[in-house]
Every structure is written in C-alpha cells, then in structure tokens.
C-alpha cells in the first residue's frame with residue numbers, strides 16, 4: 001500500500017486529530033491560520049481551537065495578487081505563477097506559525113487550505129448559458145504538502161459546484177456541525193469582504209437550514225478607503241462615522257438584480273467593486289458628494305443588505321445573531337445593524353468558544369475532518385449538497 005494512504009487511514013481512525021485550517025478571504029488582508037484539535041466527527045464533533053494567528057499580507061504580496069484578483073481581463077502567466085507561489089507562501093507562513101507555537105510538523109495530522117479566491121462566477125454573474133457555476137481558488141495544495149511535510153486538503157469549492165451548488169457559502173456545513181443548538185434559532189452572520197449568514201433552526205431540522213451571501217461586507221469600504229484615504233481599511237469606522245448617508249446613492253447601490261434574486265445566492269468583488277460604486281454615483285448624480293459621505297453610505301449599504309435579507313427570511317421569529325468576520329470590528333456597521341434589526345439579540349461566536357476572527361479558518365479544518373473521518377454528510381437542504389469536499393495532496 002502507498003504509505004500515504006496508510007497514514008491517511010490511520011488519521012481517519014485516530015481518537016483525536018490536529019488539523020490546521022487556513023483561510024485567506026476576499027479582503028486580501030492576510031492568511032488566517034487556526035490549529036484545531038478534533039475529537040469525533042459530524043454532530044459528535046468536539047473542537048478546541050488550540051492556536052490562532054492572522055499572518056498579514058504585506059503590501060508587496062497584495063500587489064502581486066491584485067492584478068489578477070476578481071478581474072475579467074488579466075495576465076494568464078501571472079495567474080500560473082501565483083498558483084505555485086501562493087501555495088509556497090502559505091506553506092512558509094504555516095511553518096512560521098508552527099515554530100512560534102512550538103508545534104512540530106509531525107504532530108499535525110492535516111492541513112485544510114482554502115486558497116486565494118481569484119474569481120467567483122456563479123451563472124447569474126457570467127450569464128453565459130453554455131457554462132456552469134464556476135469559481136477559482138489558487139495556491140496549490142501540493143506545494144503546501146511538500147514544503148510542510150503535512151497531508152493537505154485543498155480546493156474545497158469545486159465539489160460543491162459539481163454537486164449542484166454555487167461553490168459557496170461552505171460555512172453552512174461547519175455551522176451546522178458546531179453551532180446547531182436544540183431550542184435556539186440562530187443566525188451565524190459573517191462579515192468579511194462579502195457578508196453571508198447561515199440559518200440554524202432550533203428544531204435542528206436540517207432541511208430548513210440554509211446559507212447565503214447577502215451582499216457586501218467590507219469590500220467596497222476597503223476599496224474606497226484605499227483609493228481616497230490611502231489606508232487599507234477604515235479602522236474602527238472613523239471615516240464612515242464622520243460622514244452622512246446619501247439616500248440617492250444608497251438607492252442606486254441597491255438597484256441590482258442580485259438583491260431581488262431568491263436565496264441561497266453568492267457574490268463577490270467581481271460584482272461589488274469600484275466600477276459598481278462609480279455607476280451608482282452617476283445614476284444618482286452624486287459624484288461631488290464628499291468621500292466621507294460615500295463611506296457612510298457604503299457602510300449603510302452593507303448594513304441594509306444584511307438587515308433586508310434577514311427581514312425577508314424571518315417574519316415570525318427573531319433568531320439570535322452570532323457575528324463573526326472583520327466587519328464586526330467596525331462600530332458604524334454594528335450600530336446600523338442594531339438600529340435596522342430592533343429586538344434581535346446580538347452576540348458573537350466567542351460566546352460559542354470560537355474566536356470570530358478564526359471562524360472561517362476553523363470551518364475549513366472541519367471540512368477536512370469530515371472528509372477523512374466523517375461517516376456521512378447528513379445535510380440536504382437548499383443549495384447544500386450532501387458531499388465530502390477537498391482534494392488530497394501527499395507530501396511525497
């Protein structure tokens with residue numbers, strides 16, 4: 001037998017597994033690295049996040065990725081080079097984390113790598129009848145496995161598409177396994193570059209559970225801050241807090257078929273980018289509005305995208321909201337959400353023993369744990385195919 005297969009078989013049978021989950025999201029802010037200890041699988045999963053670190057991307061790294069990030073026209077050679085380079089870069093970042101944490105690579109059973117999303121194209125974005133839903137994450141797992149010596153699962157989204165989904169949100173699988181709670185309706189709201197949520201009904205009826213993107217999180221705020229204020233993001237929402245919402249621009253931003261489409265649905269910076277803002281400014285004749293007001297309007301656009309989606313899904317019940325992702329550190333967005341969702345109880349995932357910054361990286365560790373040790377993927381509801389995900393890379 002190939003010794004790698006034997007090793008994988010042993011890992012699948014272990015009482016406990018140590019898995020590193022990796023996420024580098026659409027904000028391009030860095031690589032989230034979560035070292036997770038698992039016992040069991042499926043609804044019997046017990047998780048301890050042993051270590052967590054966000055390794056920031058330097059401006060140089062961001063500048064290498066940006067020319068091919070969420071752009072229709074790009075440099076194919078760069079894309080090819082980045083696929084290997086990001087794999088190797090992520091491997092180095094993992095090695096640095098392991099050193100810092102005093103953990104030997106041999107102690108780690110698996111790595112679960114999301115990769116860097118370069119382009120996300122559900123059918124409703126590309127509108128090309130002959131093509132399916134599509135998405136591309138790069139940073140090949142073979143480079144991570146060979147450099148770290150650790151078996152690596154990667155490229156999780158293709159299976160979801162092959163089985164009928166849009167390739168996202170995958171959070172639903174981990175949310176269901178970790179956070180479902182009998183007797184409590186929950187909304188797991190993640191505000192990264194894009195905002196999404198998973199609904200977990202308190203009766204544990206998996207057929208009513210679903211997960212969907214709802215619109216922007218920080219992506220437009222970040223892009224506008226970079227362009228007009230020369231900063232990577234609006235720290236603590238201070239710029240947005242100094243402006244006022246322009247109602248005409250807000251209405252123009254909201255005038256897109258994405259918001260009328262039914263759930264579940266997915267999106268990304270391929271739609272929500274600076275061209276989108278410029279078009280909305282032209283439509284609303286708001287080109288001369290001060291940039292602080294644009295920022296306030298973009299924050300409101302994010303908050304209303306989330307609140308409107310929640311209002312349209314829940315009329316008779318107010319699930320508890322558990323927030324995660326970088327947007328929860330923006331008090332302007334959080335304040336607006338509380339105003340728009342009166343009567344809702346707001347918590348964050350730290351109340352459920354998972355740091356809100358680590359949640360997405362943990363999610364991919366859960367998917368890998370299921371792929372080796374899960375006995376069935378019990379989910380089958382709207383846009384949630386019942387599949388194991390991820391491709392395996394062996395170190396030798």
Ligand SMILES: Nc1ncnc2c1ncn2[C@@H]1O[C@H](COP(=O)(O)OP(=O)(O)OP(=O)(O)O)[C@@H](O)[C@H]1O
Nearest residue numbers: 025026027192193194218233235236325326329330
């Ligand atoms: N203190 C803060 N004040 C305001 N915004 C913040 C703060 N900290 C983080 N953010 C926002 O959070 C963003 C990063 O969020 P996160 O890491 O969750 O996104 P991501 O995982 O890249 O996105 P996605 O989930 O869409 O892939 C930053 O780019 C910034 O906009």
Ligand SMILES: CC(=O)N[C@H]1[C@@H]2OC[C@@H](O2)[C@@H](O)[C@@H]1O[C@H](C)C(=O)O
Nearest residue numbers: 117120168169170171192194196360
């Ligand atoms: C294609 C892609 O990378 N999508 C991300 C992005 O970031 C948030 C939102 O858009 C979500 O749909 C997804 O990530 C999370 C981890 C998910 O799949 O649940």
